[in-house]
Amino acid sequence: RLSRRGRTIIFSIHQPRYSIFKLFDSLTLLASGKVLYHGPAKHALEYFSSIGYECEPFNNPADFFLDVINGDSTAVAASKEDHRPVDTGKVAEDNVDNSVVDVLHQKYLSSSLYQSTKEALGKVELGRGSKQRLSKQEHEITYANGFLTQLYWVSKRSLKNLIRNPQASIAQIAVTVILALVVGAIFFGVKLDRSGIQNRVGSLFFVTTNQCFSSVSAIELFIRDKKLFV
DSSP: OTGGGTOOOOOOOSSOOHHHHTTOSEEEEEETTEEEEEEEGGGHHHHHHHTTOOOOTTOOHHHHHHHHHHTOSHHHHHHHHHTOOOOOSSOOHHHHOOSHHHHHHHHHHTSHHHHHHHHHHHHHHHHHHHSOOOOHHHHSOOOSSOHHHHHHHHHHHHHHHHHHOHHHHHHHHHHHHHHHHHHHHHTTTOOSSHHHHHHHHHHHHHHHHHHHHHHHTTHHHHHHHHHHHO
16 A cells, blocks of 8 residues: 555565565565665566476465575475486586575576676766765755754654654653652652752752653663664
8 A cells, every 4th residue: 555655665575465465566686795686566577487496286385485595495305306407517606606596596697687787887887976976065965854854753652652652751750749749749849948948959950850861761772773773
């Protein structure tokens, strides 16, 4: 539904079922930091079949790709049998590669899919090179949106989280009310004299210190959210 509204959907997903996989338009397979396939999802099985890895009937394509990459599928075993090195005057290419990942990566680099992607990226680079030289200031990495826009969306997100998870907010409000009652009871009826001024300074110090320490606990949220983001 989101994609029909003009949104681009990017999935980082492990072993999706077929009903999910068939919704993908573009598929990228990565292993050990190397691209093994990048192109239309509907042509992925055809591509693997062309390089000697045949998907068995009724097998989930996503499971098949994982099995091939991990080297523990019947397709890999069959491919090893079919591609045994022949005793020729030169070293076979498959002997140079140390693993299935290296073999698949080399196959992809020599495929038409890689060439078309490389050409498209080359055109982008040429387009950038034709532009006038930017000033040093414009070369600096900046955010796509300004500070106020970022603040608006982050505040909106935080407000939604508070509304959707009221338990934490209620607990914080209860603790604040109890502390307010305690401080109010201790410093209730302070007189307008020298000792009263000292008492007021003490109460302000206590309240300020409490607010500072309670704010420090919010750092945990940044640490946890940063890990999730990364």
